[in-house]
Amino acid sequence: MAEDSLFGALPEQFGPKREVGVGAPRLWEPVRDVIELRAASLDSLIGPDHQARLIWSYVLELDLSDLEARIKAREGVPGHPAITPRLLLALWLYATSEGVVSARLLARLCQSDAAYRWLCGGVGVNHRTLGEFRVDNSERLNRLLAQSVVALAAEGLIxxxxxxxxxxxxxxxxxASSFRRRATIERQIADMLPVVAELAKEVDSDPVTNEQRLRKRRAQRAAERLSRLKAAVAKIEEIEARQSKKKEASAPQAAPQSQPPAQSQIPPPQDVKKPKPPRASTTDPxxxxxxxxxxxxxxxxxxxxxxxxxxxxxxxxxxxxxxxxxxxxxxxxxxxxxxxxxxxxxxxxxxxxxxxxxxxxxxxxxxxxxxxxxxxxxxxxxxxxxxxxxxxxxxxxxxxxxxxxxxxxxxxxxxxxxxxxxxxxxxxxxxxxxxxxxxxxxxxxxLANNILQxxxxxxxxxxxx
Missing domain, CATH: 3.30.420 (Nucleotidyltransferase; domain 5)
Incomplete structure (x- = not known):
């Protein structure tokens, strides 16, 4: 039946046998001390329909003149240029959509992640600038939220x-262990007052630049600690006032009596559980x-x-x-x-x-x-x-x-x-x-939810x- 096949009878062939080497194996090893020259464009780091482009296009249309008015660096005046508020807002909006809530993590991503690098466009940002921008613009963020809703309603989408x-x-x-009673917090305040005063005195008397910076940072942390303790006491006073007002409102009004009740008619005192004294957190009052x-x-x-x-x-x-x-x-x-x-x-x-x-x-x-x-x-x-x-x-x-x-x-x-x-x-x-x-x-x-939705x-x- 061999002649009935397509190619007829073919001779059996054998390939050459591969000899097993006795030397070391040849491997690809990473080499990191080589200087490379790469031609790359930031705009090519992300796709044309990337989410970061959507957020940036939204930020470009905003009127942020009120935020730019706070910037002290002006043309013709000495001073380091400030980071545009549009970039800081865009970074936080995109970071929020990605579940990033830490300013330090966001600052690191601006150096390593393609989308954040594209947003930055070569502008360097640090975690302090990012953190201050997020917490210092409450009214502006609220207005932007309302504007996004009004725009969608005007388009007939909602x-x-x-x-x-x-x-x-x-x-x-x-x-959970940071909650303290009023007496404990007041003792901590008494202990912190001389510490804060001593640190402030050291900052003023230290002429060395680097050491003065460290002392100033320690004094600032101590002052923030003292401020939180005072805020915790104020919060306890607020809770006590609210509890006292609620107790007065719920207290039954005694009806006027013509004669005092007999001893046998007076009900026996009940065991009333004394409420626990209010506490406040010394970390977040x-x-x-x-x-x-x-x-x-x-x-x-x-x-x-x-x-x-x-x-x-x-x-x-x-x-x-x-x-x-x-x-x-x-x-x-x-x-x-x-x-x-x-x-x-x-x-x-x-x-x-x-x-x-x-x-x-x-x-x-x-x-x-x-x-x-x-x-x-x-x-x-x-x-x-x-x-x-x-x-x-x-x-x-x-x-x-x-x-x-x-x-x-x-x-x-x-x-x-x-x-x-x-x-x-x-x-x-x-x-x-x-x-x-x-x-x-x-x-x-x-705001991030409204932009994407x-x-x-x-x-x-x-x-x-």
């Missing part, structure tokens, strides 16, 4: 008639120990986010130190009204926000609140009208008992996508201390044309 709100617990930059989603109690902040649920656009943010969301709907609505001069027609919140006074206030402002009722231990019908219901509560019970109201409330679940994106963007553990700095971290997240909405709208 509708502010239906909003949703939810809270996210974020761990504070303070240890604004932080409070609150209940976390896992059931534990840790120093944290309750970060509130209001959004257009369907489009996942954040319209306003706020921060509380309360473990509960109860009573936080009205402050957020007031902030929305202050930023946009209008209130939503429908407001979706979960049952933890439910408060009769807030629902009545919203009803008076023509805002329909959608939130499920709280399950009570008596197993009574939560939608049944009650004698003390006002017009707002009565309308809320009718609304939530209807199928239309329940269907509308289901839209609130889309807001969980915003919460999940916040975790991805680094809203897990704060690296800054203080309520004022924490709100900037939250606002940066909201706004681009997604524009692509969808363009594809639908």
């Amino acid at each position: 509708d502010l008639d239906t909003l949703a709100q939810d809270g996210v617990r974020v761990r504070a930059s303070a240890g 604004d932080a409070r120990v609150i209940k976390m989603p896992d059931g534990g109690f840790r120093p944290a902040y309750n970060m509130q986010v209001a959004s257009v649920a369907g489009e996942q656009i954040v319209v306003a943010v706020d921060i509380s130190t309360s473990s509960s969301d109860r009573g936080l709907a009205r402050p957020m609505l007031e902030k929305i009204n202050a930023n946009y001069a209008k209130l939503p027609k429908q407001y979706l919140i979960d049952g933890g926000f439910a408060k009769n006074e807030d629902i009545e206030w919203a009803h008076g402002a023509n805002v329909e609140v959608y939130c499920p009722p709280i399950t009570n231990k008596h197993n009574t019908d939560p939608f049944a009208p009650r004698d003390n219901d006002g017009p707002g509560m009565s309308a809320w019970r009718r609304r939530m008992s209807s199928q239309e109201g329940k269907a509308t409330y289901r839209e609130r679940s889309i807001h969980e996508c915003v919460n999940a994106r916040g975790r991805k963007y680094g809203l897990v553990q704060l690296t800054v201390r203080g309520l004022a700095k924490a709100i900037n971290i939250l606002t940066l997240f909201a 706004g681009a997604r909405l524009r692509r969808i709208a363009a594809a639908a044309v």
Whole structure:
């Protein structure tokens, strides 16, 4: 059958046998002392549709003249040029979208990562400049957030008639063991006062430049420590005043009696548990120990986010130190009204926000609140009208008992996508201390979220044309 094959009978062939060498193996070894000349362009480091280009194009359109007005280096005047605020803002927006929350890490990425190097464009940045910019522009960041929402609404991409709100617990930059009673903090203040005075005296008397710089840094750290201790005492005084006011409001008013009750009619004294004295953190006085989603109690902040649920656009943010969301709907609505001069027609919140006074206030402002009722231990019908219901509560019970109201409330679940994106963007553990700095971290997240989600909405709208 060999002649029936295509090539007929071919002779069997054998290749030469490879001899096994006895010498050392030939390997590619790294050589790092070679000088190379490479021709590279920064613009070729990232693709044309890279996320960094999107953020930079957004920053280029902003009017940052108010930030540039603070710069002291001017033409014709001696001084080192300052880094443009556009670059610092773009770096933080892109870093936030990548989950980078540390200024030191961001400064290192500006030297090693292609996207950050492209944004810098050869401009060197350090962690101090980055950190100061992030915490010193609260009002400007809030205005940028409002402007991003107004721009999307003007394009017809979002509708502010239906909003949703939810809270996210974020761990504070303070240890659980940093909480002290007032007497302990006052002793620490007494110990720190002479230390701060001595360090300040050493800074003024030291003529050596390098040593003076180190002494000045130590004196600055001691002064910051003393400032935090005083802030902790002020926070304890605030808590004590709030507790005293609450105790006076809850104390029963004694009815006037014509004659003193008999000895047998006086009830025996009950064992009342004495409340623990309030404490404050000496690391972050604004932080409070609150209940976390896992059931534990840790120093944290309750970060509130209001959004257009369907489009996942954040319209306003706020921060509380309360473990509960109860009573936080009205402050957020007031902030929305202050930023946009209008209130939503429908407001979706979960049952933890439910408060009769807030629902009545919203009803008076023509805002329909959608939130499920709280399950009570008596197993009574939560939608049944009650004698003390006002017009707002009565309308809320009718609304939530209807199928239309329940269907509308289901839209609130889309807001969980915003919460999940916040975790991805680094809203897990704060690296800054203080309520004022924490709100900037939250606002940066909201602004970065709106830039990227706004681009997604524009692509969808363009594809639908």
